[in-house]
Amino acid sequence: MSSVESSASAPIAIRLSDIYKSFGPVNANRGASIQVARGEIHALVGENGAGKSTLMRILGGMYAPDAGKMEVNGRDVTGWTTAEAIDAGVGMVHQHFMLVPTLTVAENMMLGREPTSRGQLDSARVAREVTELSKRTGLAVHPQRKVADLSVGEAQRVEILKTLYRGAKILILDEPTAVLSPPEIDELWRVLRGMRERGETIVLITHKLDEVMEISDTITVMRHGQTIAQLTTTETTPAAIAKAMVGRDVQLATHYGETSSRSLELPSASLLEVRDLVVDGPRRASAVDGVGFSIAPGEILGIAGVEGNGQTELLEALAGLRPVRSGSTSVAGRDITALSVKSRGDAGLSHIPEDRHARGLVLDYTIAENLILGQQHRFTTGVRLDNDAIIDNARRQIDAFDIRPAVPSVPARALSGGNQQKIVIAREMSRGFQVLLAAQPTRGVDVGAIEFIHARLRETRNAGKAILLVSADLAEVLALSDRIAVMYGGKFAAVLNRRDASEEVLGPYMTGAEHAA
Amino acid sequence: MRRTVEEALLPALVALLVAAVVGDVLILSFGQSPGSVYRLLIDGTWGNAYGFGQVLYKTTTLTFTGLAVAIGLRAGLFNIGAESQLAAGGFLAGLAGLMLPMGLPALATLPIYIVAAAAGGAIVGGIPGVLKARFGAHEVITTIMLNFIVLALLNYLTAAHLKVEGTLHTAEIHAGALPRLSSMIGAFRGSAANVVLFLALITAAAVAWFLFRTRRGFELRATGLQPAAAEYGGVNVGGVWWRTMALSGALAGIGGLNYVLGYKHYYEESFASGAGFLGIAVAIVGRNNPIGVVVAAFVFATMSQGGLAVNAVVPKQIVDVLQAVVIIAVAASVPEVRRLARARSAA
Numbered sequence: 001m002s003s004v005e006s007s008a009s010a011p012i013a014i015r016l017s018d019i020y021k022s023f024g025p026v027n028a029n030r031g032a033s034i035q036v037a038r039g040e041i042h043a044l045v046g047e048n049g050a051g052k053s054t055l056m057r058i059l060g061g062m063y064a065p066d067a068g069k070m071e072v073n074g075r076d077v078t079g080w081t082t083a084e085a086i087d088a089g090v091g092m093v094h095q096h097f098m099l100v101p102t103l104t105v106a107e108n109m110m111l112g113r114e115p116t117s118r119g120q121l122d123s124a125r126v127a128r129e130v131t132e133l134s135k136r137t138g139l140a141v142h143p144q145r146k147v148a149d150l151s152v153g154e155a156q157r158v159e160i161l162k163t164l165y166r167g168a169k170i171l172i173l174d175e176p177t178a179v180l181s182p183p184e185i186d187e188l189w190r191v192l193r194g195m196r197e198r199g200e201t202i203v204l205i206t207h208k209l210d211e212v213m214e215i216s217d218t219i220t221v222m223r224h225g226q227t228i229a230q231l232t233t234t235e236t237t238p239a240a241i242a243k244a245m246v247g248r249d250v251q252l253a254t255h256y257g258e259t260s261s262r263s264l265e266l267p268s269a270s271l272l273e274v275r276d277l278v279v280d281g282p283r284r285a286s287a288v289d290g291v292g293f294s295i296a297p298g299e300i301l302g303i304a305g306v307e308g309n310g311q312t313e314l315l316e317a318l319a320g321l322r323p324v325r326s327g328s329t330s331v332a333g334r335d336i337t338a339l340s341v342k343s344r345g346d347a348g349l350s351h352i353p354e355d356r357h358a359r360g361l362v363l364d365y366t367i368a369e370n371l372i373l374g375q376q377h378r379f380t381t382g383v384r385l386d387n388d389a390i391i392d393n394a395r396r397q398i399d400a401f402d403i404r405p406a407v408p409s410v411p412a413r414a415l416s417g418g419n420q421q422k423i424v425i426a427r428e429m430s431r432g433f434q435v436l437l438a439a440q441p442t443r444g445v446d447v448g449a450i451e452f453i454h455a456r457l458r459e460t461r462n463a464g465k466a467i468l469l470v471s472a473d474l475a476e477v478l479a480l481s482d483r484i485a486v487m488y489g490g491k492f493a494a495v496l497n498r499r500d501a502s503e504e505v506l507g508p509y510m511t512g513a514e515h516a517a
Numbered sequence: 518m519r520r521t522v523e524e525a526l527l528p529a530l531v532a533l534l535v536a537a538v539v540g541d542v543l544i545l546s547f548g549q550s551p552g553s554v555y556r557l558l559i560d561g562t563w564g565n566a567y568g569f570g571q572v573l574y575k576t577t578t579l580t581f582t583g584l585a586v587a588i589g590l591r592a593g594l595f596n597i598g599a600e601s602q603l604a605a606g607g608f609l610a611g612l613a614g615l616m617l618p619m620g621l622p623a624l625a626t627l628p629i630y631i632v633a634a635a636a637g638g639a640i641v642g643g644i645p646g647v648l649k650a651r652f653g654a655h656e657v658i659t660t661i662m663l664n665f666i667v668l669a670l671l672n673y674l675t676a677a678h679l680k681v682e683g684t685l686h687t688a689e690i691h692a693g694a695l696p697r698l699s700s701m702i703g704a705f706r707g708s709a710a711n712v713v714l715f716l717a718l719i720t721a722a723a724v725a726w727f728l729f730r731t732r733r734g735f736e737l738r739a740t741g742l743q744p745a746a747a748e749y750g751g752v753n754v755g756g757v758w759w760r761t762m763a764l765s766g767a768l769a770g771i772g773g774l775n776y777v778l779g780y781k782h783y784y785e786e787s788f789a790s791g792a793g794f795l796g797i798a799v800a801i802v803g804r805n806n807p808i809g810v811v812v813a814a815f816v817f818a819t820m821s822q823g824g825l826a827v828n829a830v831v832p833k834q835i836v837d838v839l840q841a842v843v844i845i846a847v848a849a850s851v852p853e854v855r856r857l858a859r860a861r862s863a864a
Contacts, residue, residue: 319749321748321749340751340753341748341749341750341751342751345751351749353749358743358745358746359743359745359746359748359749360746360749361743361746362739362742362743362746362747362750363742363743364742365738365739365742369735373739373746373749373750374749374750374751376732376735376736376750376751377732377751379732380731380732383731383732383733384730384731384732385730385731385732385734385735387730
């Protein structure tokens with residue numbers, strides 16, 4: 001493990017040493033350290049639950065450390081408050097945006113430090129300043145638009161801009177690319193490089209190694225709340241970083257392997273059959289506009305496409321969470337179009353929802369309770385919930401899916417994103433099912449967990465089940481799918497066999513530039 | 518379990534301490550000594566059998582309305598209609614009592630009374646529930662409005678058809694009067710406390726069991742915490758809404774037995790006045806936990822009985838102020854208490 005000091009020339013912007021922080025029984029940080037020089041982009045990497053976010057929240061003043069020393073620009077700031085951190089120019093952009101949706105971009109910017117002129121809000125000045133800042137940083141926003149109308153990528157730009165508007169010189173970004181499309185990610189890198197040139201310091205929390213290699217100057221690797229390695233990006237390799245993160249060698253290349261049990265001849269009977277489905281969305285009618293497909297046993301059909309082209313509505317309709325206008329769905333030959341969510345589950349449908357915070361988990365319920373959500377009627381004797389069976393089930397799943405902390409009575413809210421997702425995956429894969437709907441199965445999840453989840457999806461496929469995979473991550477769709485459909489404007493723009501598909505081939509369909517005949 | 522009890526009890530205790538401090542200041546401002554006023558308050562409530570009996574009587578009604586509001590809040594529903602649900606329950610139970618033949622033993626009539634009272638409350642509570650599930654009408658608005666309609670309707674029915682001339686109440690009910698506590702323990706003589714108190718305690722235990730041990734309770738709480746996740750988990754969210762509102766109404770309705778069949782043996786106009794609304798405070802102070810609700814009901818009952826006891830030296834409105842302070846203190850102290858309880862259970 002190479003330990004490298006940051007270049008001696010640049011002054012140190014951030015130095016956290018031997019930070020300890022625990023939340024009840026969970027030790028989030030156990031002697032974590034990080035050191036970042038001014039004017040560099042620093043990647044803070046580690047698996048879910050490694051304590052990255054906690055360490056950065058301590059830096060941002062949201063938590064006080066139990067022990068350890070914090071220095072910013074050479075000043076001892078141990079245990080400072082959020083307000084003090086903001087005053088000192090430390091700004092944090094959270095994974096989940098902290099914007100008021102009903103206000104405009106400019107109004108969100110001035111929230112908390114509203115400039116007035118003669119007793120009245122000086123909105124014109126804010127709009128002017130925002131436009132100026134937007135030009136200088138290259139973060140394009142429209143000050144007068146409502147945040148509710150923005151795409152996720154735009155909302156993130158507003159969030160970053162807001163932090164800069166408040167005078168941040170040290171910017172902490174918590175997994176900023178989890179919600180962005182590839183062009184938006186490139187845009188973000190351009191902005192961050194520009195900031196670095198102006199001497200600003202950036203800490204990027206991430207677990208995507210390609211991002212680390214592309215954008216960072218230096219790297220801190222955390223595992224189990226401790227700092228494992230401090231590296232210089234040009235002197236290391238993705239494999240070395242991954243090994244430090246996970247503590248063992250990791251299979252990094254998630255390239256598609258022809259391991260499908262499905263032979264290339266036509267499948268006998270499909271497990272999932274969808275015909276002419278039309279579904280209205282919350283914002284527009286016919287968000288799904290006549291989609292039909294079938295998935296054979298032992299097959300993964302991947303849906304690629306830019307988010308917002310009807311994938312969410314399609315999945316929700318198949319899961320029974322959104323009414324369909326017309327069309328039909330059947331699972332293993334049985335028409336489920338009119339069935340309730342519960343009956344669909346009993347008919348052999350399993351569903352990993354795209355938003356684990358809103359749908360996939362009841363955050364205040366325990367791990368054990370979340371592991372039976374949707375199957376509560378199977379854990380009932382008479383009218384009573386069978387507590388022993390629920391705890392037994394939890395212990396088994398925690399074991400099989402390596403959910404941490406391995407305590408059934410811990411509320412899901414206390415877990416890291418990756419471990420939360422493991423609860424959802426464990427639950428949905430352990431019920432008897434024929435068809436699995438997997439929406440964004442690895443969103444906001446780290447390398448080790450991605451590898452694990454992908455392996456489980458392949459196993460499921462090889463066991464003869466049908467999987468419908470929807471992912472905003474094109475690499476993931478390419479890595480897992482046997483066939484790939486591209487969704488654009490509520491329709492399938494193309495359906496290709498895996499061997500005919502590549503990023504270059506799929507790209508034009510995703511942007512609507514090409515349609516299959 | 519221990520943590521649950523702590524979470525249920527601690528906020529009430531903290532709130533009482535804060536209320537005591539504010540009470541000191543108020544009492545001093547009237548030129549009285551807090552010590553003697555509190556002694557008066559304690560003497561008039563817990564200090565003698567009659568006063569304690571009155572406290573238990575008031576605890577009974579408040580437990581039912583508190584449970585009603587609490588179970589609604591557990592499902593994410595704010596039932597402001599406990600007032601009229603309580604009245605409707607008492608009314609239907611009273612009506613049943615008037616129709617039953619004289620001289621039936623209480624053991625035979627009690628189930629009938631419970632069903633009638635529950636039905637009265639369930640109808641009044643169920644209507645907003647159905648309106649919400651079917652049309653998305655907000656239950657806060659509909660329950661408030663139904664309070665006016667239902668109370669006016671009950672007053673009309675009583676005044677036009679049922680009342681004894683010169684009074685605001687119905688004829689006396691002679692079928693299966695529920696025994697007062699004084700018939701078992703002589704010292705309670707004169708106080709209104711009656712066996713409905715035991716029904717309240719059993720009901721609280723049953724609600725706790727339902728919420729935390731049954732599948733329906735699991736689904737109800739999930740709906741209250743995250744409706745989208747409950748829907749994903751196969752729960753019929755609209756169904757939970759209307760069933761919970763009906764159940765909530767039924768709980769409030771059964772509370773009507775305390776006055777109508779346990780105490781007066783007749784239905785009287787506006788007998789419920791205030792007990793339904795105070796149920797909201799009881800549920801909040803009790804943290805929507807059935808055990809907490811019983812404790813909070815006892816606290817509020819003590820304060821309202823104590824107000825009568827100290828009325829000679831300080832205005833009894835002091836107690837209204839203190840009740841408000843308790844609610845505010847609980848609302849403010851809950852996160853802090855929860856943090857303490859969590860740290861303790863971790864240690």
